[in-house]
Amino acid sequence: MPSQGTIGDRVRGLRLSRRMSQAQLAGPDLSDSYVSLIESGKRTPTLVVARLLAERLGCTTEFLLHGIEPRQRIDTELGLRYAELELQHGDPYTAGERFSEIAKIAGEENAILSAHARLGRARALESQGRIGPAVEAFERLRREAATHPERLADLPLTVALSRCYQHAGDALRAHDLATQALTQVNRLALNEGTVAVDLAASLMESETARVPDSPGLAYVRHVLSVNGVPAAVNRIIEIRTLWEASITAAEGEDSALAVHLADDAIAxxxxxxxxxxxxxVATDWSRLTASLGTESLDEANKLTTAASRVFGTFPDRVHDYAKSLVVLASVQLGSGNPDGAAGLAGSALAALDGRSGVTAATARLVLARVTLALGEGDVMAILRGVRELLDSSMPVISGLDRESARVWRELGDLYGRIGAGKEQVSAYRKALEAAGVRGAMVGMTVDSVLVR
Structure with a gap:
């Protein structure tokens, strides 16, 4: 049974296909003028009236109201769950395709299902690294949420857009959106759950969290104090087993069981x-804490230790694991334990197993700082190695990249500490380029906002 247009369109189409007049459809319970108003879209039938009309038209109430049969609806719901599983535990490109297909099937007649599918597609675009299209998709959804708040919540979209604009290099827009979201969560006293944690992550990347004692940084610290970093169990085998069982159930025409199993897999x-x-969030907050030299190093040490345990539980999180070890090394160095810092930096490099990039360069910078602190070894040789790592990684980390800007700046600072002025200026120029500034004047320094 085709899904066409509005409720009124479906009533009229079915009535004509049954060769019924408006008066015949109205029967003794309704007036033919009321049926006419429904068909013209000037009235929306109540659930009781919809059931009555569906019975006389020989269709289901579900189809009359939503343009989709119960079986179609449950299959669409199942498709949404499989797309979500692909996004969380599979391929974001496959997830994006699934979400797009569901959005087309749902159409305007099923506005809520369609909105959820389009939201999933926006998230998939972000996961694919296609930030421009993701921003466009999230912006459209946010405009829709303003008009139809019953379909979508504005707050998660605001947080997602803040994150995407930050990744796109528009720090001002990211800051404005993060501030708007922070106002909302403070009004709601929201400190737990996905929205709160995602906002904390966005604040760590925005300008709001770059000033000590800023409202953004205070919120991040509060979220971490409330939630901590819980231990994690890698349940990917269980998830995939449930996912496959759900697919088998769906193939056997048991859609209700398939949805139940898919829900279990997601949960x-x-x-x-x-x-x-x-x-x-804990890793980023601890790195910032170490760079500011605050009195929260003990707290940073506990949080980063917990974070490294979480990352170490998942074999595919090698980069995050190494990054947490480097941050922990910086915290240890700030706490007066250079030997512990050197050991952790070495463990990070071992975990990276020869991979180049910002994390490997940062680990070597920690080793350079340890060498300076102990007064032993060739600091210049270590810094040359850092520069080679960064130069070899430029095709990967080129463009607007706060992380690479931060490492280039730290490299310049260390060159300055050993009196290598020419190398210092060159590193600062690279920091400016990574932050999106071109043609920097000789001797121009980078604002600390770019590198923390």
Whole structure:
């Protein structure tokens, strides 16, 4: 049975296909003028009236109201769950395709299902690294949420856009959106859950969290104090077993069981997803704490230690694990333990197993700082190695990249400490380029906002 247009369109189409007049459809319970108003879209039938009309038209109430049969609806719901599983534990490109297909099937007649599918597609675009299209998709959804708040919540979209604009290099827009979201969560006293943790992550990347004691940084610290970094269990085998069982059930025409099993698979992955989110926030907050030299190094040490345990539980999180070890090394160095810092930096390099990039370069910078602190070894040789790592990684980390800007700046600072002025200026120029500034004047320094 085709899904066409509005409720009124479906009533009229079915009535004509049954060769019924409006008066015949109205029967003794309704007036033919009321039926006419429904067909013209000037009236929306109540559930009782919809049931009555569906019975006389020989269709289901579900189809009349939503343009979709119960079996079609449950299959669409199942498709949404499989797309979500692909996004969380599979391929974001496959997830994006699934979400797009569901959005087309749902159409305007099923506005809520369609909105959820389009939201999933926007998230998939972000996971694919296609930030421009993701921003466009999230912006459209946010405009829709303003008009139809019953379909979508504005707050998660605001947080997602803040994150995407930050990745796109528009720090001002990211800051404005993060501030708007922070106002909302403070009004709601929201400190737990996905929205709160995602906002904390966005604040760590925005300008709001770059000033000591800023409202943004205070919120991040509060979220971490409330939630901590919970231990995580890698349940990917269980998730995939449930997922495959759901597919088998669907193939056997048992859609209700398939939906139930898919829900179980999604639920099994949620604790680990939350632990990973919090671990990333804790790592970033601890790195900032170490760079500011605050009195919270003990807290940073505990949080980063917990974060490294979480990342170490998942074999595919090698980079995050190494990054947490480097941050922990910086915390240890700031706490007066250079030997412990050197050991952790070495463990990070071992975990990276020869991979180049920002994390490997940062680990070597820690070793250079340890060498300076102990007064032993060739600091210049270590810094040359850092520069070679960064130069070899430029095709990967080129463009607007706060992380590479931060490492180039730290490299310049260390060159300055050993009196290598020419190398210092060159490193600062690279920091400016990575932050999106071109043609910097000789001797121009980088604002600390770019590198913390």
């Amino acid at each position: 099994a992955g949620r604790p680990a997803q939350m632990a990973l989110r919090l671990a990333r």
